[in-house]
Amino acid sequence: MSDTLLSVRGLKTQFGTRAGVIRAVDGVTFDVHRGRTLCIVGESGSGKSITARSILQIVGRPGKVVEGQMILSRPDKSAVDLAQLDPRSKQIRRIRGRDIAMIFQEPMESLSPVHTIGAQLVEKIRLHHPVTRKEAEDRAVAALDRVRIPGPRDRLGAYPFELSGGMRQRVMIAMALACRPQLLIADEPTTALDVSTQANILDLIRELQDETGMAVMFITHDLGVVAEIAHDVAVMYLGQVVERGTVDDIFYDPQHPYTQALLGSIPRLGARREDGKRLRAVHGMVPHPLARPGGCPFHTRCDEAVPGLCDVQAPRITDFSATHGAACHLRDPAMADLPRRKEATR
Numbered sequence: 237m238s239d240t241l242l243s244v245r246g247l248k249t250q251f252g253t254r255a256g257v258i259r260a261v262d263g264v265t266f267d268v269h270r271g272r273t274l275c276i277v278g279e280s281g282s283g284k285s286i287t288a289r290s291i292l293q294i295v296g297r298p299g300k301v302v303e304g305q306m307i308l309s310r311p312d313k314s315a316v317d318l319a320q321l322d323p324r325s326k327q328i329r330r331i332r333g334r335d336i337a338m339i340f341q342e343p344m345e346s347l348s349p350v351h352t353i354g355a356q357l358v359e360k361i362r363l364h365h366p367v368t369r370k371e372a373e374d375r376a377v378a379a380l381d382r383v384r385i386p387g388p389r390d391r392l393g394a395y396p397f398e399l400s401g402g403m404r405q406r407v408m409i410a411m412a413l414a415c416r417p418q419l420l421i422a423d424e425p426t427t428a429l430d431v432s433t434q435a436n437i438l439d440l441i442r443e444l445q446d447e448t449g450m451a452v453m454f455i456t457h458d459l460g461v462v463a464e465i466a467h468d469v470a471v472m473y474l475g476q477v478v479e480r481g482t483v484d485d486i487f488y489d490p491q492h493p494y495t496q497a498l499l500g501s502i503p504r505l506g507a508r509r510e511d512g513k514r515l516r517a518v519h520g521m522v523p524h525p526l527a528r529p530g531g532c533p534f535h536t537r538c539d540e541a542v543p544g545l546c547d548v549q550a551p552r553i554t555d556f557s558a559t560h561g562a563a564c565h566l567r568d569p570a571m572a573d574l575p576r577r578k579e580a581t582r
């Protein structure tokens with residue numbers, strides 16, 4: 237496998253509230269490799285977006301990274317632990333945008349409505365590179381051209397509200413890529429777009445990745461998008477990675493009951509009622525973060541849960557290969573007598 241750009245180990249991000257501590261990210265471990273796309277997938281409330289924001293140290297107050305490592309390899313071969321940086325420090329501000337760029341579901345979250353896109357692009361480029369205004373403008377035009385904005389020089393004077401949703405997302409990508417980051421974090425960037433615009437944006441991200449060799453971390457709840465774009469996948473549930481693997485591991489050999497349930501809930505073209513295969517919805521709701529169940533976090537919704545074990549003891553990750561692992565007692569060789577125990581509890 238290609239080399240590791242970002243190595244996240246045991247990341248924990250918590251929100252201290254009056255009602256209690258919310259463990260939004262609870263010991264997450266994964267790697268992001270150069271030239272590859274890691275999709276982080278899970279339902280709303282699984283902690284995917286907070287994981288992404290933790291990497292850039294942009295978790296809103298009262299959230300805080302409290303434990304773990306996020307080792308980023310720099311182009312000069314040095315390494316920095318992002319978890320150790322003060323969210324307001326110069327060092328993390330230099331990393332944001334230059335080494336790691338992020339695009340969001342709603343471009344207006346990052347674009348200023350009162351400045352032209354040209355002014356915003358030029359400012360971003362000059363913040364990270366010592367270039368003249370003219371040079372920055374030329375780079376901005378090249379960036380817009382690269383994301384296939386028609387008439388890029390004329391568009392420099394446009395305000396975000398003058399562009400369609402798809403165009404705004406392209407401008408966001410242009411802005412993210414203007415400083416040639418090593419890692420692009422995309423947080424549900426196509427969720428608000430219609431399907432054909434979504435396909436265009438996914439093609440564009442893939443093309444730019446082939447061209448630049450950047451790593452992409454793509455956050456989504458849409459398994460169709462995962463199948464389309466991922467090399468590697470991490471499935472998250474209640475702040476934990478419950479299964480990780482290559483896209484083939486996850487789609488052809490899913491091991492965790494949650495992953496299996498997510499895959500079972502995708503409608504398939506051509507499937508007929510007579511075939512007898514019903515869509516399997518993941519029943520129940522993600523528990524409230526302040527009412528986390530003990531033991532395996534998924535046991536309140538799991539059809540295979542073993543009473544007396546799954547509600548008491550948290551499963552450890554079992555590795556099936558160098559790329560594939562899942563956190564479930566049923567897949568743990570140390571729990572080989574589980575089927576007998578399960579029968580005994582019936």
Ligand code: SF4
Pocket residue numbers: 492493494532533534535536538539540541542546551563564565566
């Ligand atoms: Fe289900 Fe138990 Fe496995 Fe958790 S550990 S996924 S509850 S079988």
